[in-house]
Amino acid sequence: MNILGIIGYPIGHSLSPLMHNTAIKHLGLDYIYLPFEVKKEDIALAVGGVKGLGIKGINVTIPYKETVIPYLDGMDESAGLIGAVNTIKLEGDKLKGYNTDGMGFLQSIKIDAQEDVKGKKVILFGAGGAARAIAIQIALEGAEEIIIANRTIEKGEKLTEYINKKLKAQSSKLKAQSSKLKAQIEYFRKADIIVNTTSVGMKSSDTPLFPYNYISDRHLICDIVYRPLETDLLREASKRGAKILNGLGMLIYQGSLSFKIWTGYEMPVEVVRKTLMEELKS
Ligand SMILES: NC(=O)c1ccc[n+]([C@@H]2O[C@H](COP(=O)([O-])OP(=O)(O)OC[C@H]3O[C@@H](n4cnc5c(N)ncnc54)[C@H](OP(=O)(O)O)[C@@H]3O)[C@@H](O)[C@H]2O)c1
Structure with a gap:
């Protein structure tokens, strides 16, 4: 055995x-x-x-x-x-x-959502372990821009610096930056893919990461939370015509x-x- x-x-x-x-x-x-x-x-x-x-x-x-x-x-x-x-x-x-975390996310985008991150503009909420794995993998895959948006801005900046340093030779197209996105709808207007890598959404009492009316049908909204399978973010995104992907x-x-x-x-x-x-x- x-x-x-x-x-x-x-x-x-x-x-x-x-x-x-x-x-x-x-x-x-x-x-x-x-x-x-x-x-x-x-x-x-x-x-x-x-x-x-x-x-x-x-x-x-x-x-x-x-x-x-x-x-x-x-x-x-x-x-x-x-x-x-x-x-x-x-x-x-x-x-x-x-x-295998980053590659697992990428496979889910490709197989489950039938999407490709190459050339896409991505907003990534969170700057923890999962964010790091996902950001690096989608940068290697050729995402055009990755915006790291984190509650603790310093942690977002540190992750941005880390990724830019690590991937310098491999991904010239990567432009990561830290940002408090709450009031900046223009980022959302340009973004193709929005990913929640924080634990927000596990409890129904969680405060939303951003106003849901920023979501439109141009977006793929991914939530890596899988308990519950349908978070508030995904439910609201669906109502607004966006494509959705859960964390399972x-x-x-x-x-x-x-x-x-x-x-x-x-x-x-x-x-x-x-x-x-x-x-x-x-
Ligand atoms: N689907 C999967 O296979 C998979 C794989 C790995 C992880 N996950 C899930 O992903 C989530 C994060 O995991 P992790 O390993 O990256 O955790 P982590 O390293 O502890 O990072 C947590 C991140 O969430 C942010 N955050 C936590 N509570 C928040 C709140 N109320 N508002 C805004 N931001 C908040 C933190 O921001 P601060 O920096 O400001 O604290 C930090 O950026 C967990 O729910 C985990 O279950 C899923």
Whole structure:
């Protein structure tokens, strides 16, 4: 029996065990995927334990995506650029870090929304871990402009600087800037894609990130929140004729990329989607 798993804190609400065990069962593989709740002071022991116990691979979630890096033997290009790891694979006796979050988002845009970010103007709300992975991936994909809009303006500026520095040689078309967008409707008039990478929308009492009347039918509105599947932002965007994309696709595709890295198998994405939708609706 091969062991896979996820480390984080807390871990109780993670959908990853259900997602991966559904795929494992469907394909009849000799694997099991387990949740491990790890305290901050035990993170070195936990990552070392992957190697020591011969665990084939793990996902890493909040708050350890950056913390695990010093304990790895190497990282792939994407994780190196993003500066965070959501997937670790035991390769021989070496631990290698990957980041599938940004690519998972991109696949959801391409497959679920049937859209392309190349040449597009994007407004990205948030400047946390998910924003960093998504911003870097869409910049590499050739987005024309990315505006990082964050509640704490300094964090938005720091992320903008980080991306511009990291991607200098690779994406001359990238023009990221920090901005308090609340009163600046002209950004919205020019934007093609608007992405919420903050946790706003998880509670119905959350204050909207921007006035919904800025949304029009020229926009693709993406919310990476998947609890609930339909946030206020998506509901309001739909009413205004915009195309919408929820966070379930990103969750599934980042998982399917990790699954392929560990097992070599394609995740049965539609089987997994059905199971997760049932779970999220219950
Ligand atoms: N669909 C998926 O597969 C997927 C993958 C990863 C994450 N997510 C979801 O994405 C969200 C963010 O994750 P993360 O890892 O990036 O978290 P994070 O690193 O903690 O960043 C959170 C971001 O949200 C902003 N924020 C939080 N509350 C806000 C509020 N009330 N108003 C405005 N901005 C607010 C923060 O702004 P400040 O800088 O001002 O604090 C920060 O930019 C979570 O809900 C997570 O579940 C989904």
